[in-house]
Amino acid sequence: MMPIFDVVVEHGEGPVWDSKSQQLYWVDLLQGVYYRGDWRTGQIRSFSIDQPIGVLALRKKGGLVMGVRDGLGFYDEESDTFRLIEPSPEKDNPKVRFNDGAVDPQGRFFAGTMEWDGAEDIGKLFRLNTDHSWDLLEENIYITNGMGWNLQLDKYFMVDTLRHVMYVYDYDLETGNIFSRRVHIQFGQNEFPDGMTIDSEGGFWVALWGSSKIIHFDRNGKAIQEIPVPVSHPTSCCFGGPDLKTLFITSSKLPLTAAEREASPMAGRTFVLETETTGQLEPRFNG
Numbered sequence: 001m002m003p004i005f006d007v008v009v010e011h012g013e014g015p016v017w018d019s020k021s022q023q024l025y026w027v028d029l030l031q032g033v034y035y036r037g038d039w040r041t042g043q044i045r046s047f048s049i050d051q052p053i054g055v056l057a058l059r060k061k062g063g064l065v066m067g068v069r070d071g072l073g074f075y076d077e078e079s080d081t082f083r084l085i086e087p088s089p090e091k092d093n094p095k096v097r098f099n100d101g102a103v104d105p106q107g108r109f110f111a112g113t114m115e116w117d118g119a120e121d122i123g124k125l126f127r128l129n130t131d132h133s134w135d136l137l138e139e140n141i142y143i144t145n146g147m148g149w150n151l152q153l154d155k156y157f158m159v160d161t162l163r164h165v166m167y168v169y170d171y172d173l174e175t176g177n178i179f180s181r182r183v184h185i186q187f188g189q190n191e192f193p194d195g196m197t198i199d200s201e202g203g204f205w206v207a208l209w210g211s212s213k214i215i216h217f218d219r220n221g222k223a224i225q226e227i228p229v230p231v232s233h234p235t236s237c238c239f240g241g242p243d244l245k246t247l248f249i250t251s252s253k254l255p256l257t258a259a260e261r262e263a264s265p266m267a268g269r270t271f272v273l274e275t276e277t278t279g280q281l282e283p284r285f286n287g
Helices: 258-263
Strands: 002-004 012-018 023-028 033-037 044-048 053-058 064-068 071-076 081-084 096-103 109-115 123-128 134-141 144-149 155-160 165-171 178-186 192-198 204-209 213-217 223-228 234-240 246-251 270-274
Touching: 012 053, 012 192, 012 234, 023 053, 023 246, 033 053, 053 109, 064 081, 064 096, 064 109, 096 123, 096 144, 109 134, 109 144, 123 144, 134 178, 144 204, 155 192, 165 192, 204 246, 213 234
Parallel strands: 053 096, 144 192, 192 234
Antiparallel strands: 002 270, 012 023, 012 246, 023 033, 033 044, 053 064, 064 071, 071 081, 096 109, 109 123, 123 134, 144 155, 155 165, 165 178, 192 204, 204 213, 204 234, 213 223, 234 246, 246 270
16 A cells, blocks of 8 residues: 555545546535645646635536535536536535435435534435435434445445444335334444445455544445554545455544644545455436
8 A cells, every 4th residue: 555646635535446537526614625746747737716625526518516615516627617506405504514424326426414513413414416416314323424325226324423333224226215223234332434345246344443444344234354544544545446346545633633633744635445345436416
């Protein structure tokens, strides 16, 4: 495992692979900045939308869909403009911000909120439909985190970090509705699952916040591999590269003291690991 890109962020999150451009997107969450990097050349560009960005995803028509401090919206790189949808969920609720999300197999954007420090379970899960309407799907979440779908497209998975759990729901492909929540992976009380990705075999790769590792689970939720990361706070991961076997891992230096930051200069970097596992192409928002 090695760091890539010559940039250190405060709180890296939300890596997304663009298979068309063969570039990686990731965010510096609280700074309201996202990066687009060519991992072959190391060249990067940064973009700012002037408010915290929790999650972004690619759009079929170009540009990005985002979950940010004020709600859900779209960013156009060509014109350097960001537009919130109106009305936007939680726009007038200063206690929460969007934190993580994913595009479902039908091109709808699932994104969830959290209280700024996660102290209350007032987070919610929303679905942004392709006509830009939205629905509230779940409430009473501490930290809405890593999410995705199984290979059969009838199950939806979502992490709640401070409940130390990955939930599984039944999922209706036609409507995008979720129901019948139960626990899929129960983590220990000292384990804090963060972002994650699902590979082409249905396995989960989950970043463990504060634990210096990624855990690879099989589709049934059995841990099969622990991957050490050279920083204390990995945040999320995604597969990319030309064969989708390269794992990109984001990290944070936000919780570290000045002394800890000096002792861990790679905190906040993005890392790359070549694996023998193939990831999946992530859907693009179809609206």
